[in-house]
Amino acid sequence: MLDLASRNIKYLPGVGEQRASLLERELNIRSLYDLLYYFPYRYVDRSRIFTVAELTGNMPHVQLCGEIRSFEEMGEGASHRLVAHFTDGTGFVDLVWFRGLKYLKSRYKVGTKYVIFGKPAVFNGRVNIAHPDIDDAETLQLSSMGLQPYYNTTEKMKRSGLNSQAMAKLLANLFNMIGNSGINETLTAEILHKHRLMPLNDALRIIHLPKNTRELREAEYRLKFDELFYIQLSILHYAKDRMQKYVGHRFAKVGEMFNRFYNEKLPFELTGAQKRVVKEIRRDVGSNHQMNRLLQGDVGSGKTLVALLSMLLAVDNGYQACLMAPTEILAEQHAATLRRMLDGLPVRVELLTGSTGKKARVPILEGLADGSVNILVGTHAVLEDNVQFCTLGFVVIDEQHRFGVVQRARMWAKNNIPPHILVMTATPIPRTLAMTLYGDLDVSVIDELPPGRKPISTQHVFRNRADEMYSFILCQLQQGRQVYVVYPLISESEKLDLKNLEEGYAMLCNKFCDYSIGKLHGRMKPKEKDEEMRRFASGETQMLVSTTVIEVGVDVPNATVMVIENAERFGLSQLHQLRGRVGRGGNQSYCLLVTDYKMSDDTRKRMEIMTSSNDGFEIAEADLKLRGPGDMEGTQQSGIAFDLKIANLARDEQLLQYVRDIAREIVEADPQCNNPAYRVIWERLRAIKKNNNWNWGAIS
Numbered sequence: 001m002l003d004l005a006s007r008n009i010k011y012l013p014g015v016g017e018q019r020a021s022l023l024e025r026e027l028n029i030r031s032l033y034d035l036l037y038y039f040p041y042r043y044v045d046r047s048r049i050f051t052v053a054e055l056t057g058n059m060p061h062v063q064l065c066g067e068i069r070s071f072e073e074m075g076e077g078a079s080h081r082l083v084a085h086f087t088d089g090t091g092f093v094d095l096v097w098f099r100g101l102k103y104l105k106s107r108y109k110v111g112t113k114y115v116i117f118g119k120p121a122v123f124n125g126r127v128n129i130a131h132p133d134i135d136d137a138e139t140l141q142l143s144s145m146g147l148q149p150y151y152n153t154t155e156k157m158k159r160s161g162l163n164s165q166a167m168a169k170l171l172a173n174l175f176n177m178i179g180n181s182g183i184n185e186t187l188t189a190e191i192l193h194k195h196r197l198m199p200l201n202d203a204l205r206i207i208h209l210p211k212n213t214r215e216l217r218e219a220e221y222r223l224k225f226d227e228l229f230y231i232q233l234s235i236l237h238y239a240k241d242r243m244q245k246y247v248g249h250r251f252a253k254v255g256e257m258f259n260r261f262y263n264e265k266l267p268f269e270l271t272g273a274q275k276r277v278v279k280e281i282r283r284d285v286g287s288n289h290q291m292n293r294l295l296q297g298d299v300g301s302g303k304t305l306v307a308l309l310s311m312l313l314a315v316d317n318g319y320q321a322c323l324m325a326p327t328e329i330l331a332e333q334h335a336a337t338l339r340r341m342l343d344g345l346p347v348r349v350e351l352l353t354g355s356t357g358k359k360a361r362v363p364i365l366e367g368l369a370d371g372s373v374n375i376l377v378g379t380h381a382v383l384e385d386n387v388q389f390c391t392l393g394f395v396v397i398d399e400q401h402r403f404g405v406v407q408r409a410r411m412w413a414k415n416n417i418p419p420h421i422l423v424m425t426a427t428p429i430p431r432t433l434a435m436t437l438y439g440d441l442d443v444s445v446i447d448e449l450p451p452g453r454k455p456i457s458t459q460h461v462f463r464n465r466a467d468e469m470y471s472f473i474l475c476q477l478q479q480g481r482q483v484y485v486v487y488p489l490i491s492e493s494e495k496l497d498l499k500n501l502e503e504g505y506a507m508l509c510n511k512f513c514d515y516s517i518g519k520l521h522g523r524m525k526p527k528e529k530d531e532e533m534r535r536f537a538s539g540e541t542q543m544l545v546s547t548t549v550i551e552v553g554v555d556v557p558n559a560t561v562m563v564i565e566n567a568e569r570f571g572l573s574q575l576h577q578l579r580g581r582v583g584r585g586g587n588q589s590y591c592l593l594v595t596d597y598k599m600s601d602d603t604r605k606r607m608e609i610m611t612s613s614n615d616g617f618e619i620a621e622a623d624l625k626l627r628g629p630g631d632m633e634g635t636q637q638s639g640i641a642f643d644l645k646i647a648n649l650a651r652d653e654q655l656l657q658y659v660r661d662i663a664r665e666i667v668e669a670d671p672q673c674n675n676p677a678y679r680v681i682w683e684r685l686r687a688i689k690k691n692n693n694w695n696w697g698a699i700s
């Protein structure tokens, strides 16, 4: 049998060196296997011929059979075009081309019978078809054509003749080459039978050349199953492996610091959800396994407190803990919060960031090494090699999506026995994504806000009604409240973005001249940013005009208004994060989303979702459906390419859960991966990992 993965695409008839390098550059297709798994993005039923009389402007692609009566060149400049008047006897339709006019005029003849294929549109009351496919009716064997596959190709490829049809031809050549020997099956006969799946060999042929919709659906199902199954198997296998390899620190007791804090210091009752999560963590760290837990909780749900209680558990058991934040501002806030809450208890908390001076570092590093520092709060700076702990037992990573996989791995390496890890995120992740991104982590959820919070009132404001908004803001300022105004990063050019922000800032300074207004953006030095943030937090400035740098975690309870300019430029999750900066104190808070009156459908939907829901999970689900997993916040930063070939995390949730259960059964049944009954499966998993650098499991 042909080893498709190791055979270079250039050896396929019809490819050669030049096309091979084009395929690699444009589509990342290197081997025969890559080509085989380059699936059509849609199919068109070419078995039916429509008549011109039937055409309307809102049909999908259609096929017509008839002849061109005459050609005509029309228009000037960009609208210069070639029009062919085409008829099948039931009426006329205009075929229109804007490019390649000379060639087309010489290529197609008046009076010859053609089959036309394209999408009808109505312009000036006449039906036309722009850039149709044209085939000679004589040479086209209509009856043999079922669903015709369409492949995505790039402009560069098209210019070299590698269009969709050419790709279809290459695939036909590939199937010829494979011949009767077939393609290696990737699932066991038992699984195929039990879950009614067609053999891989059939599925791959059908996905490229389906005869009808029914068999196409079956083939798609089989291939989605395969794809999702191996992702889940990889993740679960990795988690199992890690569980077997590593023992964890055991925090056997709940001790003095935890109890004293809980009884003497805690200013409020924990919410039910907080209690539940602390229990889950206690159970984990009390066992002999290393904990890897993801804590999801909406903005303001009180994750910091859960982190603190967990770290006190570590301290009580003789271990050090470390809390990592993505920005200096956040790290400082955390350190201040912890120190305030622990005031009077003998727990030493230190802060280490990039701007901790050389001199100040010395005692901190010493304290870490000799164990006298109990809790270290910091940024990426704590990852540096010279930061050595005495007995690091617990690591909390706040706002996970700003922290890469690599950094987490480095935290592990700081001890022989890896510390327990708690990853906290306020960007709720839809279940399907969580199962793939963090599939090997245990998940805790805080699904309850502390009592007494007033839901934030969110309103959509059209720019032409902005004056009313400014009167409202003035009202709030007069009551002593504070206001954020956020501008998006609109262009690639930072200069342009700053101009936007600067103009807004000048306008607001002018409008609200009785108040002090601060300004915050990514170009400022960390010191300046912190200073600006501190001034706002202390109330010296009443308004803060900013880019999204304030997005994560900042806590200014007196701020009650969040204005988001050009709200259409933000994703849902980001809007929700920004909104979470207000509503943190006792006063009613507001989020005002400003857009133009004219909006895309997509923007309208996002504004509707934001104004109707305060629930981060609901919003994340909606975001996934609107944008697809590749564009989700958090996935881009995670550095994982979400190039699923056929499954869709927004749509295939049920199937994902289904195959995850099957994968789990196999991992449980054969933890050593040596049962001959599963040989096909383990071999396939190894091959995937080897060929694609596909390492879903190692994400945590």
Ligand code: ADP
Binding pocket: 268, 269, 270, 271, 274, 297, 298, 299, 300, 301, 302, 303, 304, 305, 426, 450, 451, 555, 584
């Ligand atoms: P986040 O989950 O967004 O990190 P924080 O931990 O910053 O939320 O908590 C938000 C605010 O709620 C803080 O001011 C915190 O002191 C307060 N808080 C946390 N837990 C409770 C509780 N159980 N009851 C009342 N207030 C709480």
Ligand code: MG
Binding pocket: 303, 304, 398, 553
């Ligand atoms: Mg937080």
